[in-house]
Amino acid sequence: DQQVKQNSPSLSVQEGRISILNCDYTNSMFDYFLWYKKYPAEGPTFLISISSIKDKNEDGRFTVFLNKSAKHLSLHIVPSQPGDSAVYFCAASVNFGNEKLTFGTGTRLTIIP
Amino acid sequence: DTGVSQDPRHKITKRGQNVTFRCDPISEHNRLYWYRQTLGQGPEFLTYFQNEAQLEKSRLLSDRFSAERPKGSFSTLEIQRTEQGDSAMYLCASRDTSSLEETQYFGPGTRLLVL
Numbered sequence: 697d698q699q700v701k702q703n704s705p706s707l708s709v710q711e712g713r714i715s716i717l718n719c720d721y722t723n724s725m726f727d728y729f730l731w732y733k734k735y736p737a738e739g740p741t742f743l744i745s746i747s748s749i750k751d752k753n754e755d756g757r758f759t760v761f762l763n764k765s766a767k768h769l770s771l772h773i774v775p776s777q778p779g780d781s782a783v784y785f786c787a788a789s790v791n792f793g794n795e796k797l798t799f800g801t802g803t804r805l806t807i808i809p
Numbered sequence: 810d811t812g813v814s815q816d817p818r819h820k821i822t823k824r825g826q827n828v829t830f831r832c833d834p835i836s837e838h839n840r841l842y843w844y845r846q847t848l849g850q851g852p853e854f855l856t857y858f859q860n861e862a863q864l865e866k867s868r869l870l871s872d873r874f875s876a877e878r879p880k881g882s883f884s885t886l887e888i889q890r891t892e893q894g895d896s897a898m899y900l901c902a903s904r905d906t907s908s909l910e911e912t913q914y915f916g917p918g919t920r921l922l923v924l
Contacts, residue, residue, distance in 0.1 A: 799851030
């Protein structure tokens with residue numbers, strides 16, 4: 697039972713353009729959502745998060761949008777840079793991050809110079 | 810470096826052997842989590858501690874797995890009688906529940922290969 701889904705295994709974007717990564721979830725109890733970035737042979741690095749009381753959170757080039765009615769969130773990266781090439785994981789938790797994270801399967805983002 | 814550290818980074822073992830991994834969380838982080846990541850999947854929750862108390866264990870954590878956090882600081886994860894299916898990246902994360910931050914911070918992981 698995959699409660700957090702990232703349906704695009706890979707995405708290629710031209711440098712300087714916008715990258716949009718998508719994530720869907722099924723558990724309506726999730727109230728906190730995070731995006732992590734992972735390079736090979738390293739642990740996930742936290743990027744940005746959003747709680748269910750908001751619909752948008754912005755941090756520099758990264759913006760996360762949450763659509764609770766559609767149970768959908770997205771990560772926008774603009775402008776995309778070569779160093780953004782990595783695997784991006786969407787994660788969700790119940791009770792505002794106090795408990796375990798449930799991760800999606802990841803999307804590999806490749807930025808084309 | 811004040812991040813989460815894990816040791817060893819890599820471990821190769823033969824089927825049937827026991828292995829133990831260590832995680833040192835960020836200082837003062839009272840919550841510590843263990844996850845497992847297999848190829849092509851996202852990390853999957855195994856267990857977590859609030860200080861020295863183990864609060865939840867996933868059904869993924871069979872009887873061969875045991876985790877401890879004896880003094881509420883570092884933690885160990887032991888796998889007894891390893892099987893080839895145990896081959897994975899084992900990730901540790903920590904969090905400070907007393908701060909406004911609700912983010913779990915991950916270590917670099919221990920990659921286990923069971924032959």
